[in-house]
Amino acid sequence: MNSEDILEQIPRLRRYARALLGDRYAADDLVQDTLERALSKYHLWRAGSDLRAWLFAIMHNVFVNQVRGRRAEIERTMEELPDIAVRETHSDALEVADVDRALRALPDEQREVLLLVVLEEMSYEEASRALNVPIGTVMSRLSRGRERMRRLIAGARQSVPLQVVK
Amino acid sequence: MTQVLEDDLHAFVDGVLDPARSAEVTAYLADRPDEAERVRAYRAQNAGLHALFDHVLNEPVPAGLKVTRPARRWRPIALAASVLFTGVAIGWMIARGGVTQAYRTTPSLAHSAAIAHAVYSPEVRHPVEVGADQEDHLVRWLSKRLGTQLRAPKLVPLGYDLVGGRLLSGPRGPVAQFMYQEATGKRLTLYVSGVQGDMPDTAFRFSQEGSVSVFYWVDRDYGYALSGDIKREALLAVATAVYRQLSP
Numbered sequence: 133m134n135s136e137d138i139l140e141q142i143p144r145l146r147r148y149a150r151a152l153l154g155d156r157y158a159a160d161d162l163v164q165d166t167l168e169r170a171l172s173k174y175h176l177w178r179a180g181s182d183l184r185a186w187l188f189a190i191m192h193n194v195f196v197n198q199v200r201g202r203r204a205e206i207e208r209t210m211e212e213l214p215d216i217a218v219r220e221t222h223s224d225a226l227e228v229a230d231v232d233r234a235l236r237a238l239p240d241e242q243r244e245v246l247l248l249v250v251l252e253e254m255s256y257e258e259a260s261r262a263l264n265v266p267i268g269t270v271m272s273r274l275s276r277g278r279e280r281m282r283r284l285i286a287g288a289r290q291s292v293p294l295q296v297v298k
Numbered sequence: 299m300t301q302v303l304e305d306d307l308h309a310f311v312d313g314v315l316d317p318a319r320s321a322e323v324t325a326y327l328a329d330r331p332d333e334a335e336r337v338r339a340y341r342a343q344n345a346g347l348h349a350l351f352d353h354v355l356n357e358p359v360p361a362g363l364k365v366t367r368p369a370r371r372w373r374p375i376a377l378a379a380s381v382l383f384t385g386v387a388i389g390w391m392i393a394r395g396g397v398t399q400a401y402r403t404t405p406s407l408a409h410s411a412a413i414a415h416a417v418y419s420p421e422v423r424h425p426v427e428v429g430a431d432q433e434d435h436l437v438r439w440l441s442k443r444l445g446t447q448l449r450a451p452k453l454v455p456l457g458y459d460l461v462g463g464r465l466l467s468g469p470r471g472p473v474a475q476f477m478y479q480e481a482t483g484k485r486l487t488l489y490v491s492g493v494q495g496d497m498p499d500t501a502f503r504f505s506q507e508g509s510v511s512v513f514y515w516v517d518r519d520y521g522y523a524l525s526g527d528i529k530r531e532a533l534l535a536v537a538t539a540v541y542r543q544l545s546p
Contacts (some may be wrong), residue, residue, distance in 0.1 A: 147354035231346035
C-alpha cells in the first residue's frame with residue numbers, strides 16, 4: 133500500500149461520510165481521523181486484500197467510537213419529534229429534501245448499511261465485513277431502513293393535501 | 299417458482315440478482331401492486347441518494363486531507379517535522395476556510411434542479427400536483443407564487459408531452475417544476491426559480507449531476523434548469539427549444 137492508493141479512495145470516503153453525518157465539516161473530520169488511523173495501522177493491512185473494504189471498516193470503527201457518542205443526545209431529541217411537525221405550511225412544504233430528511237431520521241445502524249449498499253454499491257457480504265456484523269443483520273437493517281424511509285417520505289407528501297383542503 | 303423472500307426484493311432493488319431469478323421476482327411483482335410500489339419507492343430512494351451525494355466525488359479534495367505518515371518519532375528531524383506539521387496545519391486551515399465558505403453558499407441551481415428531478419420524475423402515482431388537463435390553472439397558480447408570468451413550453455414537436463407541474467420550496471424561495479414525458483416514459487423536468495439578483499444572466503451551461511444531465515441558464519432574475527436522464531445532445535435540443543420559447 134502506498135499513499136497513492138489511499139488518495140484514490142478519499143473521494144469515496146468523503147461521499148460516504150457526508151451522507152452519514154449530513155454536515156460537511158463533521159464529515160471531513162471523520163475522513164481525517166480515518167486516514168490518520170489507517171496510516172498508523174498500515175502495517176496491519178495485508179497486501180492484496182481489498183483496501184476500500186479495509187478503509188471503510190476503519191471509518192466505521194472511528195464513527196462508532198468517536199462520533200456517535202457525541203451525536204446520541206441530539207438524535208434522541210429528534211426521535212421524539214413527530215415526523216409531520218417538521219413540515220410547515222401548504223404546498224411550500226413540498227421539499228426536494230424529503231429523501232435527505234428521511235435519511236437523517238434513520239438510526240445510525242440502518243443508515244450505514246443503506247449507504248454502503250446503495251452509494252458504495254457494496255455486496256451484502258462486503259457490507260457485513262465492513263461493519264463487522266453477520267450478513268443476516270445487514271439484511272434486516274437494510275429492510276427496516278428502506279421501509280422507514282419510505283414511510284417518512286410518503287407521510288411527508290401526504291401531509292400536504294390534508295392541510296390544504298378546507 | 300420458488301418463494302420470493304424479503305431479501306430477494308432487496309437484491310432485486312439493488313440489481314444483484316441473476317437474470318433468471320430477477321425474472322421470477324418481476325413475475326411475482328406483476329400480481330402484487332403493493333409490493334411493486336414498495337420496490338419502486340426503494341429504487342427512487344437509491345436514485346435520490348445518488349443525486350444527493352454523488353457530487354461529492356467530483357469535489358476537489360481539501361488539501362488538509364492529503365496526509366502523509368506522521369514523522370513524530372524522528373527526534374533528529376523534530377524541528378523539520380514541526381515546520382512540516384505547521385505547514386500541513388496551515389494548509390488544512392486554509393482548506394477548511396474554503397470548505398466553510400462553500401458550505402454557506404446556497405446549493406447551485408443545477409444541483410437543486412437535479413435533486414428535484416431525481417425525487418419526482420420516478421413517481422408513478424403522483425408525479426405532479428396539477429395535471430396538464432388543467433394547464434391554464436397550473437400556469438396561473440405557479441406564476442402567482444413565483445411573482446412572474448410563467449409559461450409551460452410546448453415540446454410536442456420534440457416528442458415530449460406536458461404531464462403537469464408542482465410547486466417546490468427551493469433554497470431561494472418558491473420554485474416551479476414542469477414535467478414532460480416522452481412516449482417511452484422518459485421524463486424531463488423544467489425547474490424555474492427566482493434568483494433575486496444574486497446571479498448574473500448567463501448563457502447556457504451544462505452540469506452532470508450523477509446520472510442526471512442539466513442545462514441551465516439565468517435570464518432576468520430567474521434561473522431555468524432542464525434536467526433529464528438522457529444524453530447531453532438530446533437534452534440540448536430540448537433545452538434550446540425551451541430557451542427560445544421562454545426568452546423570445
